[in-house]
Amino acid sequence: MAVYRFAPSPTGFLHLGNARTLLLNALMARKQAARFVLRLDDTDRARVSEEYVDGIRQDLAWLGLTPDAEVRQSDRDDAYAAAFDRLVAEGRVYPAYESEPELELARKLARASGRPPVYDRAALRLTAERRAALEAEGRRPHWRFRLSGGRVEWPDGVRGAQGFDLSSLSDPVVRRDDGSFLYVFTSVVDDAGIGVTAVVRGEDHVTNTAAQIDMFAALGAPPPAFAHHNLLTSADGAGLSKREGSLSLRTLREQGIEPLAVAAYAVLIGSAEAVRPVSSLDELAGLVELSRLSRAPARVDMEELAALSAKTLHALPHDAVADRLGALGVEGGPAFWEAVRGNLATLGEAADWWRIATRPLKPEAARPAPEDARLVAEALALLPTEPWDETTWKAWTSAVSAATGAKGRALFAPLRIALTGEPHGPELAKLLPFIGRARALERLSR
């Protein structure tokens, strides 16, 4: 069975760029009835926190995504140690003793003499005596994976045929001198162990992929199908960083941006598909086509996202928002939702309209201008008896128009202000039944 995964490090709150990776994997899995695994890359103990682990789970739930399984790298040390021991025994992983300043110096010298700054494998040429001497000095080795050399090729799901000359890469460090394993290695052990068949990730990982395909071969496991998508940048073109909290999903949630709009935006910008509202993740899954993602980075435009969020909201049926409206104390059912949804920028504004319709107006709410006093008095006198429905507004305002000669804006604007204390808002034909006769009487007499 096909298996996709999303593998964030819980070192910050997920941002919109991470959401692109998350959604591309989750939606490709949905489209292909494949499994979708959340893998928490939590081996960097100094930077990982449980708050961020919970944050990632909450963000997935908010977006409406439920992984089929959750794996934590911190639980899998035994698997890494076993794979490591095997590669050491086979001579594919070797100890190296250079300190970071020594490596930096070597890179500088290489650049200065026009050579690529690739690790020169000096550690492979150490004699047993020299190694013993280094250990006696108290140096502890880090460990490198010996790349096989030659060319690695893969058909990339986004970028098409990719080729990489392994001799242009340094042998990647797979284990630090403190014994901890590095991502480039643990990720391969996990993908092989879990049976991941497809990896969609940002193009910041392309070089890793070349080395990792070589590691899959060394471990005798078939590599997954790789696809590297373009990255999202902030409006000024800067990269996004989980650590810096840029464009975090949590902040977007707090700003009232709809989760379905975040999902659509994260997937559709920087692709051949137009950014547009969708009514479900299933619909969005139908629009995902990896080969239609563009190659250039895509800039996030918050205004575009906010507009998409409003449009998404306007099209949502009452069923889709009933629970959230309930939590906001909005009780008007489908009819109230119908009345207000087209005017909302965020769902929270439905609660404002519910308050305006059903609670006393605030003392500072706008009142009709003095020159409209006669019109308002006439309207008060002509207020129909209940029951009220959506036809009441038309019948009432026609009567007021006949009595006063007022038409159009001159007729409607003062009544809107008198009834709601606001110059703009939802269609009054739909809102009026929620205001009801008693409140309307009181408001018209203000």
Ligand SMILES: Nc1ncnc2c1ncn2[C@@H]1O[C@H](COP(=O)(O)OP(=O)(O)OP(=O)(O)O)[C@@H](O)[C@H]1O
């Ligand atoms: N700006 C971005 N646009 C699109 N995808 C991104 C972006 N930044 C990261 N990703 C993808 O998100 C996935 C999770 O990556 P990771 O947890 O390392 O996040 P990160 O934002 O790069 O983290 P950090 O800021 O902590 O280095 C990776 O597949 C990565 O390619």
